[in-house]
Structure formats: structure tokens, C-alpha cells
Amino acid sequence: MIDDAARLIGREWAAFLELLGGSSWDSPTRLAGWTVEDLARHVHWGMTLEADALEIAAGSDDGHVDGHGGAVHGGTSVGERRAAGVDLEGPRDQIVPALRRARARLLAALAAVPTEPGTVLPMPYGDVPLELGLQVFVMEAAVHRSDLAHAVGADGLLAPDAHAAAATVLQAFWPALAAAAVATPPPGTAFLLRGTTVRVEVEYDGAGWGPPSGPPAVVVSGDDDAVLLAGYGRVPMDAAPVRVEGDRALARRLKEFVPGP
Template sequence: MLTADQAREAVARCWGSVLEVFPDDRWERPTRCAGWSLLDLTRHAAWGTSMEADALRRSRSGEAGSGVGTEPSGGRDGVEPALRASVAALVGELDRAAELGDAVEIPFGAVPSPFALQVFTMEAGVHADDVLAAMGRDEALGADVVTATSVVLAAVLPVLAAEVPAEGTVVGLTGPTVDLRFGVVDATWQAVDAAPTVSVRGSSDTAVLRFALGRTGVDDPALDVDEGARAFKAWFPGP
């Protein structure tokens, strides 16, 4: 799990990389997020980062309620400045992470403050990757983003499961450092420490996590997907 300082560094770097590559045109270009253009993704990012900044502020100040985000309207001239402002606010709040309360409340509920920092790091890293991909760039996720994303997925994927296969099924997601295992125990998915019965193996951690997050599929040449693991996204359609 990342420390507050590590999370702040990762979030600032990832969103900074996005702000550096925005194009002058073609904001309607598609992204890996189904049905979303680059403008749509940027609008969502502005909402998400503003919500995260507000959630941290509320935790730090003791103000009740979930973080509230602001989704900008209009085209690039309104959306890009909104993202720049919300990223600055988020990084500013992360600079004060030592003042956080025990929990941070986001629209999905209250979570322990250290876990919230992992979520916000994952969001920054994954959406930065989405933007860079839309710009035709393929860059590996940072080691800090890999760590945070692995922590988050271990906790949330079982909760998001939609289908449950046979009792005793254990699916493994394995990369150079990623080692996530989810098994069916008493008819429910759980994070487990057991040998996989089916596996998704990647030549890089980035490839494994992109697959787990639905950014790529079983045909990714960087992956070796067992036949029995091809149903993974039917089992875990989110996040």
C-alpha cells in the first residue's frame, strides 16, 4: 500500500502527464472507454478529481458528507481548464494528507483514508493511461500505480462480481509483480491464497491490469489466457 507521500507523487505525475499531451483538435476522437470521446473522458476526469479533492477536504476539516464533484459543460474551452483546476485542488489536498480523519467519504460510501489514497492513485493512473492511449501512446503504468491498483482490485473485484462459476474455481491474474487470486468459496467470490485453477498471465503488470479493468481483451498478445479464464469479464464486469 502506498504512503500518503507516494500517492501524492503518483497522482501529480499521472494527471500532469495528461495535462501535457492534450491536443489542439480532434477532441471527439474515441477512447478505450466504450462510447466516450476524449472530451467525454476529460469531463469525467474533471468531475472525479474535483470530487476527490472535496472528499479529502471534508475528511481533513471534519465536514460531514460525501465529496461532491463538479462536471463541466461545453467543449474543450471549458472542460480542459476545469480539469487543470481540479487537479491542482486535488494535489493541494494530498499535500495535507497528514491532516485527514480516519475515513474519506466518496459517493460509494466511506472508506478508510489510506485506502482512499490507493483508489485516487488508481484512478489517476488508469485514466491517464486511457488518455495517452487515445493519443496513440502506449506507456507502462508506474510501479506505484501498479501497487495501488492491485490493492484496490483485491478489495473491490469480489464485491463487483456478476456471475459465480463452480465452487472451487480460483482465477489468478499474474504479472512480474502482480499476483491477484480470486476464488469461489461458499458460492461467493473472495480474495484467496490458493493455487489458481485458471489463469491470466501477462508479460507485464500493465497488460494484466488493463485486462482486469476491461481496457483490453483476451486477444492481447501480451497475455496468455487459459480457456477457462476467458469468462473473466463476465464474472467481473467492473470497475
């Protein structure tokens, strides 16, 4: 479990760093209002957050981390705080070196985290079982590498071996993501995102999202990559190479109902 996740995470972040070498900091990304620089600084925050969670779980945490991805001693003891990411400030020429250090720290933390049953990661939004947390980390690396690749005109597809993690995370965190929505579909509306090997299905019952109780009002189907990129809002539903069955107006509003990540 750890070895596979570490391999994927390390590979995707290495590819992200390589893509940065051929990009302009001011280039827009497909994330509304974000430039390549904004994305890179966010990625630093995310990698340091993930490393921090793993270090706390391993009992090796010494406090918080500085703006360069390194540990700062004198913080709270293990069990008394939630993981925290580090905002990367400073000039642009510090971004890539800081990202390299954050990646190295994350991989070291992955190698040290305990794998026995019951291990949880103290994420800011609550304790997350290690196995699910690892899938979140794989998804983040794969999706943000895809975001940067798209911004620089490279292949923006998700890595096939990251599809399962991306689908699992979207299914598991759908209710949490929907909590930030400013709109909801009619009660009883179910969505089915059906790829070649992945499947995400949920229903809004008027109070929240949960397992479907009936046939879906919207079915989005296609290859895994197209379905996942549409589900994560990386491409508009009408522009994605997917097939939409049922209520197309509701399909187009999917990210109004489930914004982010």
C-alpha cells in the same frame, strides 16, 4: 505515504493534460462508447470527488463545488455528507482549464489531509481508510492517463510505480465491482492474476467473492503491465500479451464477472 501518492497523482494528471493537447475530442477511446471528450469530463468528476473526500476528512469542506472545480459556500457541515464529484458541463474550450483547476485543488487537498491513524475518506460507497483511498486515487490517475495515451497513439502502458496501487485496488474492490455483474462463474471458480511483482487472487463461492480455497481455474500471467491492463479490462484477454492457463473460456469472460472500473 501522502507525499508519494501526491507525487504520482500529480504527475499522472499532468501527463493527462499534456496528452489532451495532441488529441481530438471526438477520437474514440478503448472504453466502450467513450470519446476523448467523455473521458476528460469523467476525469473532472473523479478529481473533484477525490478532492472533496480529502477536504471533508481534513475538516476544511465548505459545501459542494461548482462546475469549475472551486468551492461553493453554504453546504452541509463536515460529517453530514458523502464526497461528491462535479459533472463538467459547458463548451469544450472550458474542459482543459477546468481540469487544471481540479488538479490543483486535488493536490492542495492532499497536502492538507490529516495522516494520523484512523483517518477515513467519506466516499460515496462508504468510508475508506486513507491509505487505501490514496491507492484508489493513484490507480485512477494512472489508468485514465493510460486510457488517453492509448487513444492518441502514445505509450498506453501503466507507470511502473503505479502497479502496486492498481493491484491492491483490484484485489480490495473485486467483490464491489462484481456486484454490478450480470453473470457469475460456476461456484468454486478461482482466478489468479500473476505478474512479475503483483498478484491478485479471488474465488467465487456461489454467493460472493473471497479468498481462494483451492487451486485456480484460471491463471493469467505475464509482466505486471499486461496482467493489470487485462484485469482492468483495458485489453481483451486474447489480445493481451499474457499467458492464460486453465479455462480459457472463463478467462475471456472475466470482465463479465467483474465489470469496470
